[in-house]
Amino acid sequence: MDKQNRKAIIAGNWKMNKTATEAKALIHELIPAVKDAGCEVVICVPFTDLVTAVELTKGTNIHVGAENVHFEKSGAFTGEISADMLTDLGVEYVVIGHSERRQYFAETDETVNKRTKAALAGGLKPIVCVGESLTQREQGVTEELVRMQVKIALNGVTEDELKNVVIAYEPIWAIGTGKTATSDQAEEVCAAIRKVVGELYGETAAKGLTVQYGGSMNAKNAEELLGKPNVDGGLIGGASLKADQFAIIVDAATKG
Numbered sequence: 001m002d003k004q005n006r007k008a009i010i011a012g013n014w015k016m017n018k019t020a021t022e023a024k025a026l027i028h029e030l031i032p033a034v035k036d037a038g039c040e041v042v043i044c045v046p047f048t049d050l051v052t053a054v055e056l057t058k059g060t061n062i063h064v065g066a067e068n069v070h071f072e073k074s075g076a077f078t079g080e081i082s083a084d085m086l087t088d089l090g091v092e093y094v095v096i097g098h099s100e101r102r103q104y105f106a107e108t109d110e111t112v113n114k115r116t117k118a119a120l121a122g123g124l125k126p127i128v129c130v131g132e133s134l135t136q137r138e139q140g141v142t143e144e145l146v147r148m149q150v151k152i153a154l155n156g157v158t159e160d161e162l163k164n165v166v167i168a169y170e171p172i173w174a175i176g177t178g179k180t181a182t183s184d185q186a187e188e189v190c191a192a193i194r195k196v197v198g199e200l201y202g203e204t205a206a207k208g209l210t211v212q213y214g215g216s217m218n219a220k221n222a223e224e225l226l227g228k229p230n231v232d233g234g235l236i237g238g239a240s241l242k243a244d245q246f247a248i249i250v251d252a253a254t255k256g
Contacts, residue, residue, distance in 0.1 A: 001232050001256045005207045008226075008253050009166060009233040011042035011065060011127060012240025013095055013214070014049070023049040027056045029243035037061060038254035039233060043240070044095050044127070047081055054090040065093030068101060069124065071114035083122020094119050095235070097129045097153065099172045109152040116153055120161045127166045127235060128153045129214065130193070134173035142171075146189055147196045159201045166210045167193055168235040174215030176237060180225075186213045187228035194230055219248035226256040 001008050018026060023045060034041045044065035045053050053064045070080035086094060096119060097112035112128065119126040130149040132142045150167065157165065169189050171181050181189075190211045198206030213225055214235030225231055233253055239245040 001226055001253070002207075002229055003256075006210050006232055008039035008256065009042060009210050009212060010037075010039055010236065010246075010250050010253050011044055011093065011095075011166075011168075011212065011233070012236050012246055013067065013098070014043065014045045014240060015067070015100070015237060016046060017241055018046065018049055020049050020052045023052050024056065026241070026243060027053060027062070030062065030246065031057070031060050033243045033247035034250045035061060036254070037250045039250060041250055042093050042127075044093060050086070050089050050091060058090075063092045064090065065095060065125075065127065066091050067095050067098070069094045069096065069115055069119050069122075071111065071118040073118075073122075083118050083124050087123045091124065093125045093127055093166075095129065095168075096126045097149075099129060099131060099170055099175055103172075109149055112149075112153050113155050116165070117156055120157065120164060125164045125166065127168050127212070129168045129170050129235070131170040131172050131175075131189075131215070137171065137173065142189060143192045146192060150193055150196050151200065154197070154200060159205050162197070162201055162205055163208065166212060166233075167197075168212040168214045169193060170214040170235065176216070178216055180216040180218075180221055181213070183221075183224045183228050183231075186215075186225055187230055190228070190230040190232075217249065219245045222249040222252040223256070226252050 042063045101107040210232045212233045217234040218239045
C-alpha cells in the first residue's frame with residue numbers, strides 16, 4: 001500500500017447473508033473491533049440490512065455500502081434500487097460489476113459502465129469489480145481483459161469523478177473457492193489497472209486511485225497481500241461475516 005498517495009480501504013461484501021436481526025448483532029461486534037482502524041472501513045450489505053447498518057454505524061468509523069444499484073433514476077424497473085434511494089438512506093459506497101452479478105444476472109461491461117456513472121451522479125462511491133476467469137488466465141489474456149474492463153467501466157467518467165471511484169481486482173477463480181492469487185499475481189494485475197488508468201487520466205490521477213484486491217483475502221494472507229505497493233485494500237467476502245476475522249484484516253491494513 002502507498003498511504004501517502006491514496007486511501008487504504010477494507011470493504012466487506014456480505015453478499016446474500018445476514019437478516020436485519022443478524023446484521024445488528026454482527027455490527028455490534030464490529031464497532032469495537034475496528035474502532036482504531038488506520039484505514040477506511042466499509043461494510044457492503046444486502047438491501048434489507050441497509051437501514052439497520054446506517055443507523056447503527058452513525059458516529060462510528062464504519063461506512064456503509066450497497067451491493068448493487070440500477071442505472072436509471074426511477075421508473076418501471078420492478079425489484080431494482082436507484083442511486084438516489086441509496087444516498088437518501090445515508091449509503092456511501094456501492095459494489096458494481098461483481099463477478100457473481102456478471103455470472104448470474106447478465107451484467108455486462110456496458111451495464112457496469114452505466115451503473116458506475118449513475119452511482120457517481122447520485123453521490124455514491126462505486127467499487128468497480130474487474131477480473132478474469134481461470135480459463136482466461138491460463139490463456140494468458142488477464143492483462144488485456146482487465147484493461148478492457150477498466151476502460152469500458154470508466155468510459156465517460158471525468159477525472160474529478162474518478163476521485164470517488166475504487167477499483168477491485170477480483171480474479172473469478174479465487175472468489176469463494178478458497179484459492180487466492182499469490183501476492184505477486186495480485187500486485188501484477190493491480191499495477192496493470194493503475195497503468196491503464198494513468199494512460200486514461202494521467203499519472204497523478206492513477207497514483208491517487210485506490211485499487212483493492214478481492215478473491216479469498218482472509219486473516220492469514222491479508223498482511224502479505226496488503227504489503228504490495230499497488231494493493232490498497234481488500235474487498236472481503238466470507239471473512240467479512242466474522243467480526244474477529246474482519247478485524248485482523250483491518251489491522252493488517254492499518255499496519256501496512
